Structure formats: C-alpha cells, structure tokens
Amino acid sequence: MRARRQYSAWLPLGATVPLVCGLHNSIYYERPPMGWRSWNVFNADVTQELMQSVMDAAVRQRIGLDGQSISLAELGYVNIGLDDGWQACNAGVRGSFHDATGKPLINTERFPDLRRMTAYGHDKGLRVGFYANNCICGEVGPTGSDDPDAILEHYVEDVRMIVDYGFDGVKVDACGQYLDMRLWARLLNETGRQVLLENCHWGMQLRLPVKAS
Numbered sequence: 001m002r003a004r005r006q007y008s009a010w011l012p013l014g015a016t017v018p019l020v021c022g023l024h025n026s027i028y029y030e031r032p033p034m035g036w037r038s039w040n041v042f043n044a045d046v047t048q049e050l051m052q053s054v055m056d057a058a059v060r061q062r063i064g065l066d067g068q069s070i071s072l073a074e075l076g077y078v079n080i081g082l083d084d085g086w087q088a089c090n091a092g093v094r095g096s097f098h099d100a101t102g103k104p105l106i107n108t109e110r111f112p113d114l115r116r117m118t119a120y121g122h123d124k125g126l127r128v129g130f131y132a133n134n135c136i137c138g139e140v141g142p143t144g145s146d147d148p149d150a151i152l153e154h155y156v157e158d159v160r161m162i163v164d165y166g167f168d169g170v171k172v173d174a175c176g177q178y179l180d181m182r183l184w185a186r187l188l189n190e191t192g193r194q195v196l197l198e199n200c201h202w203g204m205q206l207r208l209p210v211k212a213s
C-alpha cells in the first residue's frame, strides 16, 4: 500500500482574503489564517472520517522543541478546511451537483453528516472550512446560462448551506462561474455569521454578469 504523507500540509493557507473572524474563540485574524486543507494530501479521496482524523491530529499533544507538550492548534493551526470532493457528481440538473432550485447535493457515502463534522471540529476549538465553485465534476449547474436569477440562486443556496451546516469559512475555487467575491461576501455577511472567505481564482476574473440588487 502506498504510504500516505498524512499530515504534511500544515501551512498557512494561501491566497486568502483576511476577514475579522472569531466566532468560536476570541482569536482575530491579525495575521494570515493558519491551518490545513485536504487537497494536497487526499485530493478527491477525502471523507468525513479523514477530516475528523485530521481534527484529532490538530489537537493532539506532541513534544515541542522546548520539551513541553503542545498541539498544532495551540500553535495557531486552527483552520481545518475541506477541499474538493464533497459533492454528488452528476446527481443534479443537467449533469451538475446542484438541484433545480440551486441547492448543492452532497456525496453522502463520503460525507454522511457534514453538520456533525463541523460540530466535531467546534468541540475541539477548531474552525471548519468548506469549498465552493468546485473543479471535480465541474460547476455545470447554470454554467453557460446567462439567466441571472438561476446564477444568483446558486450563490444563495451555497451560502445557505455553508451557514446551515456550521462552516466557519469557504474557499472559492475557479472552475465554475461563481467567481464574484463581492457577492459571496455580501451574501455571507447578510447571514449574520462571520465566515472566512478565501479567494482561489488563480488570477481569473468574473466572466458573467450577476444580477445587481
């Protein structure tokens, strides 16, 4: 069996938009958020069980350089983020993973209970991140459509899910058309929950118009 470089990706998260965020403790983002995200280790082979095992690792006491025990979380690595692979590929409309109302569809074999996953992290004092505008099996919902209502509904339902499921952040990738960071920020803000918003657009700009309001 191929050995897994299990916890080799403990790095400050790149390409982030720092927002004040301190829901579960009083730490504010005075410096770039620090933590871990699943892609570089697990790619698409990520599961809820693996995510929770990484959360266990984040709070496990290890012996530090000074001989005292300390955990990665105590060093500040408190953001544990899911990357691509949570979605139910092709289960939605037009081969997408969103239903006709824009609601995202989860691969429940890999992620039986995302709410339980975020609660698991919160119990350990961690913040749990989500992932949107996916790359694996693509964001083909209304992609290519210029129907502003359908596009807006997709953003709205993603934001509703992020908040309903108790996530504390979201990485917005560049593979679909949901690239409008100002709209993400506004919709998240309107929920009243402080959510860290990470821009992962590889320099790409918004391509399609979104309904203004």
Ligand SMILES: *[C@@H]1O[C@H](CO)[C@@H](O)[C@H](O)[C@H]1NC(C)=O
Binding pocket: 188, 189, 190, 191, 192, 193, 194, 195
């Ligand atoms: C929403 O934005 C306002 C204005 O910038 C800010 O005062 C407020 O704290 C924000 N709320 C959240 C939940 O981020």
